[in-house]
Amino acid sequence: MIEVEVKVRANLEEVEEQLLKLGAHFGGEFYEEDLYFNSPFRDFSLSDEALRIRFQEKKGLFAYKGPKLDPISKSREEIEVEVSDPSKLRGILLKLGFKEAGWVKKRRKKFELDSFRVFLDEVEGLGGFVEIETKAEGPYEELLQKALELLEKLGLKGELIRESYLELLLKKG
Amino acid sequence: MIEVEVKVRANLEEVEEQLLKLGAHFGGEFYEEDLYFNSPFRDFSLSDEALRIRFQEKKGLFAYKGPKLDPISKSREEIEVEVSDPSKLRGILLKLGFKEAGWVKKRRKKFELDSFRVFLDEVEGLGGFVEIETKAEGPYEELLQKALELLEKLGLKGELIRESYLELLLKKG
Numbered sequence: 001m002i003e004v005e006v007k008v009r010a011n012l013e014e015v016e017e018q019l020l021k022l023g024a025h026f027g028g029e030f031y032e033e034d035l036y037f038n039s040p041f042r043d044f045s046l047s048d049e050a051l052r053i054r055f056q057e058k059k060g061l062f063a064y065k066g067p068k069l070d071p072i073s074k075s076r077e078e079i080e081v082e083v084s085d086p087s088k089l090r091g092i093l094l095k096l097g098f099k100e101a102g103w104v105k106k107r108r109k110k111f112e113l114d115s116f117r118v119f120l121d122e123v124e125g126l127g128g129f130v131e132i133e134t135k136a137e138g139p140y141e142e143l144l145q146k147a148l149e150l151l152e153k154l155g156l157k158g159e160l161i162r163e164s165y166l167e168l169l170l171k172k173g
Numbered sequence: 174m175i176e177v178e179v180k181v182r183a184n185l186e187e188v189e190e191q192l193l194k195l196g197a198h199f200g201g202e203f204y205e206e207d208l209y210f211n212s213p214f215r216d217f218s219l220s221d222e223a224l225r226i227r228f229q230e231k232k233g234l235f236a237y238k239g240p241k242l243d244p245i246s247k248s249r250e251e252i253e254v255e256v257s258d259p260s261k262l263r264g265i266l267l268k269l270g271f272k273e274a275g276w277v278k279k280r281r282k283k284f285e286l287d288s289f290r291v292f293l294d295e296v297e298g299l300g301g302f303v304e305i306e307t308k309a310e311g312p313y314e315e316l317l318q319k320a321l322e323l324l325e326k327l328g329l330k331g332e333l334i335r336e337s338y339l340e341l342l343l344k345k346g
Binding site: 039040041049062064066079080081083088089091095 | 257268
C-alpha cells in the first residue's frame with residue numbers, strides 16, 4: 001500500500017475555516033504520542049525508512065514506512081498493524097536491538113474531503129502543519145496531482161515539507 | 174515475565190487419561206501455525222532467542238523469547254502482544270531485514286491443573302509432546318520444581334527436551 005502524502009506549515013484556524021467552506025467532513029480530534037525507532041544494522045535516517053509505535057488509550061499502532069518515492073512529496077510504502085499493548089511491543093523492539101529515536105506528540109484534527117484525509121496537526125515543539133493523505137494500490141501520480149490541487153484550494157502556498165516531524169524536532173535539537 | 178516450562182516426548186492419549194484422573198480442566202483444542210524469524214544481525218540459534226508470529230483465524234500473536242535461564246528447563250523471558258493482522262506484521266519484519274527461519278504447525282490440547290497449563294502437542298513432522306507451563310514474575314525455582322513433580326505424577330519419565338520444535342524440525346531436515 002502506498003501512502004500518498006503532502007505536508008506544509010500552516011495557520012490551522014484559517015485552513016479549518018476553508019475546509020468547512022469546501023464541505024469537508026470533520027472526523028474527530030485526537031492526541032497522538034508516537035515513538036520512533038532506529039535499526040541497529042541500518043540507519044533509518046540514511047535509508048529514509050521509519051518504524052513507529054503510536055500509543056493510544058487502549059491499544060497501539062505499529063507502522064513501517066519505506067523510503068520516499070519521489071523528490072516532491074512524502075509518498076511512500078506503509079504497512080500498519082494494530083497491537084493490543086504498545087508498551088509490550090516497545091519491549092520486544094528493544095530486546096531485538098532497536099533503539100528509540102524520539103517521541104513526536106501532537107494534537108490532530110482529522111477531516112475528510114473527496115478521497116483525501118486532511119490532518120491539522122499542532123505538533124509539540126514545532127507548531128501547526130497540514131497533511132493531505134490518501135492511499136494508493138499502484139501508480140499514484142494522478143492522486144498526488146489532486147493532492148497538490150487541494151493544497152491550492154485550501155490557500156496553502158508554502159513550501160512542501162518532506163522531512164518527518166521527528167527529523168524536524170531532531171534538527172531543532 | 175518469566176515463562177517456566179518443561180517439555181518431554183509422550184504418548185498423548187495416556188497423558189490425557191492421567192490428566193483427567195488428576196482432575197485437570199480441559200481448556201480447548203487449537204490448530205496453531207507459527208512462523209519463526211531470525212535476526213539479520215545476531216543469529217538467534219546462537220543467542221538462544223526466538224521471534225515468532227502465531228497465525229490465528231482473525232488475529233495473530235507476536236512473541237519474543239529470551240535465552241533459556243537454566244541448564245534443565247525451557248524457562249525464559251517472554252513478551253507477547255496481540256496483533257490485528259499477522260500477515261502485515263510478517264511484511265513489516267521482512268522489510269526490517271528479518272529472515273523467515275521456518276514454520277511449526279501443531280494440533281494442541283490445553284489443560285489446566287493447579288497453577289499450570291499442560292499442553293498436549295501433536296507437532297507436524299515430529300509427533301507427540303507434553304509441555305507444562307506457568308508464568309512467574311521473579312524467582313521461579315520453586316515453580317520449576319513443582320512442574321517437575323507434575324511430570325512425575327503424569328507418569329512422564331522421559332528426558333527433558335530443551336530444544337524448540339523449530340530446532341527439532343531443522344535438525345531432522
